[in-house]
């Protein structure tokens with residue numbers, strides 16, 4: 001490995017080869033090279049404004065950074081591992097190209113400690129917005145599915161036993177509602193990520209008269225992460241990111257949990273698009289839900305990443321410690337896993353067909369109407385729910401002993417009618433156990449009744465749109481800040497005063 005020791009004053013020996021590769025973070029840093037350059041531009045503009053760097057010096061360095069950006073774009077900016085990280089790589093690029101008397105000024109009132117956390121936050125916030133977009137896309141698909149299926153009857157489960165009739169629309173909106181909280185969590189996370197640590201320097205602030213509000217504006221941060229020692233040494237926002245993603249993945253793993261079951265011949269509720277299923281190398285008939293299984297499988301890896309990030313922080317002494325470098329080892333990958341999982345799920349659900357006939361048959365050949373029968377006795381026969389529960393339980397037992405269900409309607413009616421001394425007519429009995437009637441009747445707030453599901457679709461869509469708007473607003477703010485920095489850089493490059 002070629003080398004040039006960067007911070008050489010203190011040392012007259014080379015870093016050991018093993019150590020070089022051991023502490024190198026360039027492979028994980030390369031994701032945030034644009035952010036590192038942006039941070040340098042903002043810092044330099046602030047130093048110029050505060051009179052610490054003359055424009056003629058800044059011009060050289062800013063020009064150099066313009067070329068650096070082109071090199072990055074053209075894949076010509078190769079991060080050198082022996083320069084440890086992206087920060088030294090960018091700084092040494094400037095020094096190489098402008099000379100140390102110019103380029104050496106960039107690091108005034110700055111440390112890699114505030115730089116790294118600035119870069120991570122800048123990169124992370126855009127990733128969060130991408131993920132929010134993907135969650136919204138999945139919600140949209142589920143809401144469209146729900147809208148078409150507010151009357152599509154299927155069994156609702158508890159303990160994976162048929163419990164009560166619900167609709168496919170009710171099922172789909174449950175997940176929309178569930179992942180809405182992921183969006184809420186992303187909002188909260190974003191507000192904690194989008195705070196500016198730059199200007200904290202190594203740990204104690206700086207004696208240079210800097211203005212952190214300026215870099216905050218140029219970088220599009222919402223506020224300043226004020227306390228210097230806290231700002232450089234805290235990574236709870238990284239742990240929080242992993243935790244938000246772990247919960248999101250846990251939710252996605254439940255959606256695929258349903259899909260995987262429903263795709264089995266035993267359930268046969270869903271037909272997955274061929275593009276999202278795979279065959280077996282030996283069993284010609286197989287059409288496996290591998291993509292869904294991978295969402296479930298990758299959830300485990302995300303949980304592991306959360307644990308890793310917590311363990312890295314545990315017991316660290318105050319201030320920056322190099323251990324913190326490991327915080328983002330899995331960060332970018334994990335964000336990518338979540339994004340891919342969402343994308344795959346969108347495609348899979350978007351192209352899926354539902355076996356509605358089978359779903360309805362399963363309801364109508366089961367005991368799913370038992371609860372509604374018990375409710376009916378309470379309403380019409382003036383008995384307590386517990387008594388009614390026992391009566392219907394008795395009817396179910398009798399039918400079950402004969403291998404029958406409530407679908408054997410005449411028999412079921414007879415057993416019940418005998419038990420309650422002729423207090424129900426055959427006609428009423430039929431109406432009460434009819435799954436469509438049951439669905440319609442469950443119109444309490446948040447219930448499965450089509451009317452209620454339609455209402456929830458509207459309100460969920462409104463919430464989803466509000467998040468969409470908020471993502472757009474955040475993204476615009478980033479774009480505007482980027483343009484503002486660019487314009488100010490151009491101003492210095494062009495106006496030769």
Ligand code: ARG
Pocket residue numbers: 025084085112113116320322324325
């Ligand atoms: N590569 C380091 C990291 O990723 C940057 C900060 C290093 N600071 C230091 N004083 N060694 O965390």
